[in-house]
Amino acid sequence: MNTIVSLLQAAICFGTVIMFGSLGEILTEKSGNLNLGVPGIMYLGAIASLTGAFFYERAVEVPNPIVCIIVAFVCAFLAAALGGLIYSFLTITLRANQNVTGLALTIFGSGIGNFFGGSLNKLAGGVGQISVSATSAAYRTNIPALASLGTVGDLLFSYGFLAYSAIILAVILQWYLNRTRSGLNLRAVGENPGTADAAGINVTKYKYLSTCIGAGIVGLGGLYYVMDYTKGTWANDGTIEGLGWLAVALVIFTTWKPVNTIWGAYLFGVLYWMNYYLPGLTRYSQELFKMLPYLITIIVLIFTSLRKKKENQPPANLGLAYFREER
Amino acid sequence: MSNEPKSAIRMEGVTKTFGSVIANQNINLDIRYGEVLSLLGENGSGKTTLMNMLSGIYFPDAGQIYVNDTPVTIRSPKDAYDLKIGMIHQHFKLVDVFTAAENIVLGLNEGGRYDKKEVARRVREICAKYGFDIDPEQKVYSMTVSQKQTLEIVKVLYRGADILILDEPTAVLTLQEIEKLFSVIRNMRADGKAVVIITHKLNEVLAVSDRVAILRHGEYIATVETKDATEASLTEMMVGKKVELDIARDLIEDKARRLCVRDLTVVNPDGITVLDKISFDAYSGEILGIAGISGCGQKELLESIAGLQRTEAGASVLFTDPDSGEDKQLIGTTPKKIRELGVHLSFVPEDRLGMGLVGSMGMTENMMLKNYSDGKSLFLDRKQPRELAERILRELEVVTPGVNTPVRRLSGGNVQKVLVGREIAAAPTVLMTAYAVRGLDINTSYTIYNLLNEQKKNGVAVIYVGEDLDVLLQLCDRIMVLCGGKITGIVDGRTATKEQVGALMVKHVD
Numbered sequence: 001m002n003t004i005v006s007l008l009q010a011a012i013c014f015g016t017v018i019m020f021g022s023l024g025e026i027l028t029e030k031s032g033n034l035n036l037g038v039p040g041i042m043y044l045g046a047i048a049s050l051t052g053a054f055f056y057e058r059a060v061e062v063p064n065p066i067v068c069i070i071v072a073f074v075c076a077f078l079a080a081a082l083g084g085l086i087y088s089f090l091t092i093t094l095r096a097n098q099n100v101t102g103l104a105l106t107i108f109g110s111g112i113g114n115f116f117g118g119s120l121n122k123l124a125g126g127v128g129q130i131s132v133s134a135t136s137a138a139y140r141t142n143i144p145a146l147a148s149l150g151t152v153g154d155l156l157f158s159y160g161f162l163a164y165s166a167i168i169l170a171v172i173l174q175w176y177l178n179r180t181r182s183g184l185n186l187r188a189v190g191e192n193p194g195t196a197d198a199a200g201i202n203v204t205k206y207k208y209l210s211t212c213i214g215a216g217i218v219g220l221g222g223l224y225y226v227m228d229y230t231k232g233t234w235a236n237d238g239t240i241e242g243l244g245w246l247a248v249a250l251v252i253f254t255t256w257k258p259v260n261t262i263w264g265a266y267l268f269g270v271l272y273w274m275n276y277y278l279p280g281l282t283r284y285s286q287e288l289f290k291m292l293p294y295l296i297t298i299i300v301l302i303f304t305s306l307r308k309k310k311e312n313q314p315p316a317n318l319g320l321a322y323f324r325e326e327r
Numbered sequence: 328m329s330n331e332p333k334s335a336i337r338m339e340g341v342t343k344t345f346g347s348v349i350a351n352q353n354i355n356l357d358i359r360y361g362e363v364l365s366l367l368g369e370n371g372s373g374k375t376t377l378m379n380m381l382s383g384i385y386f387p388d389a390g391q392i393y394v395n396d397t398p399v400t401i402r403s404p405k406d407a408y409d410l411k412i413g414m415i416h417q418h419f420k421l422v423d424v425f426t427a428a429e430n431i432v433l434g435l436n437e438g439g440r441y442d443k444k445e446v447a448r449r450v451r452e453i454c455a456k457y458g459f460d461i462d463p464e465q466k467v468y469s470m471t472v473s474q475k476q477t478l479e480i481v482k483v484l485y486r487g488a489d490i491l492i493l494d495e496p497t498a499v500l501t502l503q504e505i506e507k508l509f510s511v512i513r514n515m516r517a518d519g520k521a522v523v524i525i526t527h528k529l530n531e532v533l534a535v536s537d538r539v540a541i542l543r544h545g546e547y548i549a550t551v552e553t554k555d556a557t558e559a560s561l562t563e564m565m566v567g568k569k570v571e572l573d574i575a576r577d578l579i580e581d582k583a584r585r586l587c588v589r590d591l592t593v594v595n596p597d598g599i600t601v602l603d604k605i606s607f608d609a610y611s612g613e614i615l616g617i618a619g620i621s622g623c624g625q626k627e628l629l630e631s632i633a634g635l636q637r638t639e640a641g642a643s644v645l646f647t648d649p650d651s652g653e654d655k656q657l658i659g660t661t662p663k664k665i666r667e668l669g670v671h672l673s674f675v676p677e678d679r680l681g682m683g684l685v686g687s688m689g690m691t692e693n694m695m696l697k698n699y700s701d702g703k704s705l706f707l708d709r710k711q712p713r714e715l716a717e718r719i720l721r722e723l724e725v726v727t728p729g730v731n732t733p734v735r736r737l738s739g740g741n742v743q744k745v746l747v748g749r750e751i752a753a754a755p756t757v758l759m760t761a762y763a764v765r766g767l768d769i770n771t772s773y774t775i776y777n778l779l780n781e782q783k784k785n786g787v788a789v790i791y792v793g794e795d796l797d798v799l800l801q802l803c804d805r806i807m808v809l810c811g812g813k814i815t816g817i818v819d820g821r822t823a824t825k826e827q828v829g830a831l832m833v834k835h836v837d
Contacts, residue, residue, distance in 0.1 A: 181432065181441045188422050188433050195420040198384070199434030200405030310424045310468050324384065 005154050007277045011269030012163060013229055014243075017042075017221045019166040019265035021247025023173055024217030026258055028084070029251060030177060031210040032190035032317040033091060036102030038218055039244025040109020041083040045219025046226045047113040047120075048079030050234055053135035053227075054120055065138035072135050072223060080219020083109060084212040092207045095321035110241055117234040129233060136232025139224075162224045166265075169217070173258035186210055190315030193322035203322055221247065246272075249297040255304055255312040268293040332359040334396060335490050335521035336381065336412070341390030343376055350376040354390070354547045356540055358490065363512060363522045365532040365553070367565055368542035368768075374525045375417070377542070378492045382414035383407040394490075405434075413483025414492040417525075419475045421467045428463035431482045453484050457514045458507075473504040480511065491515065492523040497531055501620050509535050527565070527768050529558045541565055562769060574776050574801045576820075577784060579612030585757050585788035586632065586670075587645040587654075593627045593638055593812075601627045602812045609757065611649070614779060614789040616803030616820060618796065618828055624812040625792045629759045633672040634662040646670060649756055649786070666697075669756030673747050673763065683746050686735030690716040690727065690745055693734060697749065719748035723774055740767050744774075751778050758782055761792035776802055796825050808832055 021038050028035045035041075052075030057063045087105055090096040117130075124130040139160045146157035177183040188196040189206045197203050225240060226232065250268060254260035275281055275289035304312040336358040343351040351373045358364055368374045379385045381392065383404040391398055394410045401407050407414070421430050428446045447463040454461060459477050467475060476496060483491055493512075497505045512522055512535055526532060532539055532553065539556055541548040541564045548564050586609040593602040602624045609615050617625055630636040632644055634657065644657040646668055657665055673683070684693050694712035716730040723744040727737050734742055747763050760779070764772040779802070783789050793799045799806055803820040808831035816831040 179441065181435070181437075184425075184429055184432065184441070185434055188425070191422045191424060192420070195422055195430075196434065198382070198404045198414075198416070198420040200403065200408050201434040202405075310466070313424075316423065 003277050005151055007270065007273055008155055008266075009158065010273045010276075011266050012159060014269035014272055015265035015267075016159070016163045016166050017225045017229060017243050018247040018250050018268060019170065019261050020162075020221030020224060021218050021244060022250040022254065022261045022265065023166070023169055023258055024080075024214040024219075024221070025247060025251045026214075026254070026256055026261070027173060027217065028211045028214030029256065029318055030186050030190045030315055031207045031214075032193060032315055032320065032322070033087070033207060033211045034098050034102065034319040035084070035087055035105070035211060035215070036099055036248065037083060037087055037105025037109065037215075038102075038248050039241040040106035041080045041215045041218045042222035042225070042240050042244045042247075043109035043113030044083045044222065045076035045080040045216075046222030046240055047116045047234075048219070049073070049076035049135075049223040050120060050130065050132060050226050050232075051075065051116060053132040053232070054124070054130060057132055057134050063134035065134065065141070068132075068135035068138045072132075072139070072227060073220075076219045076223035077216040080222065081212045081216035083219070084215025085208075087215065088208045088211045091321060092204060092211070095323065098319050098321070106241070106244070110238070113240065114236045117236055120234060132227075132232040136227050139227035140231070160224075160228050162220070162228060165220075166224075167262055170258045170262050177258065187315070190317055193317055194324075197322075197324055203324075207322075218244075218247070246293055249294055252314075253297045253300050255300070256314060267296075271296070332362055334358070335360050335394070337393040337396070338377075338381075339391045339393070341377065341380060341387045341392065343373075343380060343385055343387050349545050351380075351387075351542075352545050354542070356547065357550065358521050358523055360489070360521045361516060361519045362538065363516050363524065363536040364550075365536035365539045366523055366525045366542065367527060367529075367532055367539050367561060372542045372565075372768075373545040374542055375494055378414060378494065378523065378525060381407060381412055381490075381492060408486055408488070411487055411489040412492070413486060413488030413490065415476065415479040415483065415494060415496065417494040419479055421475055421478065423468040424466065426464050426466055427461050427470075427478050427481075430467060430478060431463075431485050435486065450481060450485065453481055457484070457511050457518075459511065473500055473507075476500070476508070484515075489519075490521045490523075492525070494525045495527075496524060497526065497528065503620075505531070529561055532556075532561065533558065565769070574773070574798070575780055576802065576804070577780065578804075579783065579786075582610040582612050583649070583786075584608050584647055585611050585649070587643075587647070588632070589643040589645075591628070591631055591638060591642045591644065593624070593631055593636055595627070600812055602631070605812075605814055607807055607814065607817065609788045609790055611756075611786045611788045612783055613804045614783050614791050614802060614820075616799040616806040617790065617792040617809060618799050618806050619809035619832055623809045625761060625809060627812075628809070629672055629761055629790070629792065632657065632665075632757075632759065633670065634660060634665045635672075646757070669754075670759070671750045671753055671755035671757065672759045673750035673761070683749075684734055684742065687733045689729075689731035689733055690720065690725070691730045693745060694719075694749055697753070715749075715752055719745060719752060723748050723771070740771060743767060744771060747775055747778075751782060755782075755787060757788045757790070759790040759792075762794060763791070764798070765794065772798075796828055800825060800828065 021042060025035060025038050049072040053068060053072045056068065056071045083105060087101055090101045091098045120130045139162060141160060142158055147153045149157065177187060185196065185201045186206050189201060189203050193203045222240060225243065226234065246268060250261060250264050254264045271292040272290060275286040334357060338354055338356040341351055341354045354377055366374045376385060380387050381401065383401045383406050386402060392401060393399065399410060401410065428443060428450055431450055432446050450463045453459065459481055461474060461477050461481060470478065496508060500508060515522055524536060536553050538550055539553055539561060540550040543565060589606045591602055591605040592600065595601050605628060619625055627636055631638050638658060642658055645654045646657050647654055655668065685696065691709060691713045694715045695707065713730060719725060720727065720730060725741050725744045727741060734745055747760060750758065763775050779789050779791060791803060800820060800823060805817055806820050806823060806828060807817045808815045808828055810832055818827060
C-alpha cells in the first residue's frame, strides 16, 4: 500500500512538470507553431526562477514566503516567455523554419541553464551546491490539516500549490479553446491561417501571444522542477531536457486536448517511476521501463492515425509559416 | 425605391503588380446596390486579383477605392468586413474541423457571450430568408462542395455584408446546384445587395447578371448592360480577337478497338456502388465523350482503367496493343505498367494542384515526375524534360516567368495547361482526360480541343469526360452517358441532340 502511494506521489510530482510543459506547448501548437524548444524553455524558466530566488534570499535577512513565490514565479514566466518571443520573432516575422528554430532554442536554453546553474553553485560557496530553501519551502507548503489525513492526505493533499494550479490551468485552457470566441479564433489560426486572416483575425498577434504565453507556461514546468521536484537545488544532469521531450510527447498523446494532460501526465509519471518500485529489476531492465512513455505515445499515434478522426489530428497548419500574399 | 441605382463601390485607376507581372492596370469599376455585376475575363486576366483588393487580401499599388462614395483604404480582410464587403473565394476559406456555425462566427467580435444556440438560431434565420439549406452543427469536412459554398455565402451574410463578391461560384457545381445558387443570388439582389460574380461562362453572365464588366490581360475593357449583350459581342470583348466558334471534327474511317471494358463494378469504401457493370469499347481515331452530372462515377471509371481503383471481381478491361494486336488484361496490373502500355490519364481535379503536379516544383521538374525512371544513368536527365516544358509553354501559351518557376505561383488555368499538356505530350495510345477545360478560358479550351483532335487523327483512342454538353456534342464522335454509376446510353455525337443527352443524364435505371 505504501509503495503504491509513494509511486503515485512521485508520479504526480513528475506529472506536474510535464503537464505544465504540455499545456504551454498545446497552446503554442494550437496557433500552428511547432515549438520544439520546450526543453530549452523549461531550462530558461528553471534557471531564471532559481537565480531570482537566490538573489532575493541573499538580499534580505528573513525571506518572506509570498515574495519568494512571486519573485521566482515572475522570473520563470518572463524568462520563458522571452524564449518564446525569440522563437516567435524568428518563425513568425522572419518565417524561419520552425523545427530548426525550436531545436536551436533547446540547445540554447540548456546551455544557458547549465552555465548559470554552475555559476550559481559557485556563488553559493560552501559545499558548492546552491539551495534556495526558503523559496522551495514556500512552493512546497501544503495545508497541514488536509495533508495529515493519512493515505488520502498523502495522496491528494501533500503537494505545493503549483500541482493543483496545473490541473486548474488544464481545465481553463480546455474551456478557453472550446468555449470562447478568442479560443475559436486561435484554433482557426492553427488550422487554416488563410481562412482566419480572411475572417479578419490578426494571425500574427494570435501566433505571437499564444507562443509567448505558451512558452511562459512551459517555463512554469521548469519552476516547479527546481522548487519542488529537486527542492531548490541545481544539478547539471540533463534531467530537464528529458522531461521537456516527454512534455512534447505528451502533447501528441493527449491529441492536443488540455484536459487529457491531467491523466496523461500522471500516467507518464507512473510509467517513468515504475522501475524503482518493481522488484527484481536490474539496471538494464530499468532503462527498458523508462522507454514506456515514449512507447505508448507511438502507440497512440498509430491508433489516432489509423482511426483518422479529424478531431484527433494535429492542427492542420502545424509547423508552417503564414504569409498572406503567398499564392 | 429610386430609379437611379446607388453606387456601392467605385474603383478608380486601380493598379496592382506582382514583381514584374502587371495583374491589374488602371482599372475603373462601378458596383451598384440591387444589381448583379458580372466580372468577365479570360484566365489570368486579373479578375480575382482585382476583387481581392476589395476583400483586403491584396493592397493596390495605385488608385482609389470608394465605398458608398467615400474614399476608403482597405488594408486587411477585417477592414473589408467593416465596410460590409464579403467575398466568397474560389478556394473556400473554411476550417475543416469546425462546424458550420463555428466557421460563421470565426473572427467576429460581437461582444457578449459566445452562445452556440444563438448563433445557430441566427444562421437558420438567414437560411430561411434567402432559401439556403445548411445545418449549423455539421462539420465542414463532411460537406459537399455545394454545401461549403452555401456556408461561405451564409457566413458573409451573417456578418451583415451588403456587397457580395463570388469568385467563379459555378465552377464546381452541378446544373441543379447552379440553378439553386442563381435563385439565391436573385433573392439577394431583390433584398438590395450588390452582387459581383467573377466568371468566364457566358451563358451564366447572360442568365443572372444586370451588367457585365470585361477585363482582358489585366486591363479594363468596358462595362455593358447585359440586355444589350450577346455571347458573340461579349466573347469578342473578352478575348480581343475572333475565336473559332465551331470545333473541328474529322471522321476517321480506319478505326480499331483499343479498349474493351466489360462488367466493371466499383464499390467505394462507404459500401456504395459507384460504378455498376459498365461495359463499352473505345476505338482509335475516335473521341469518346463521357457525359453525366458530376459524381456519377466518371472519376472512378477513368481511375479503374488507369489501375488506380480497386474493382470488384468479374471486371475486365482488355487493351489491344496497336503493334502486335494482342489483348492484354489491365485489371490486376500496376498503374505503372498500364502507363507503359500507353494508357494515359490526365484528371483535372476540383483543386487543380491536388493531383498530378507538385506545387513547389517548376514545369521542368513536373515533367520529370512521370518519366524520371526512364533514364539509365544514376543522375537525372534534365534536358529532355526541359525541352518538353518549353514546348508546352510555347504551344499552350502558358503564362509563367519561366519553366523553373514553381507551378503553385501560376494562375489556375495555366496550371491546368501544364497538367494536360504533359499527358498529351507523352504520345499515348489511349488518352483519358477528365475536365480538361475546367476553369479554362475559351481560347485555351480551343487549344485543348485541337490537341485532342490531333491525337485522334494520330490514331489515339481519346476518352473525354466533360461538363459542357455543347462541347461534348461538337467534339466527340460518340457520347456515353453515365447516371448514378450506370450507362444510360451511348449516342452518336453527330446526330444526338442536347435534349436527348440531357434526358439520359437524369434517367435513373434500376
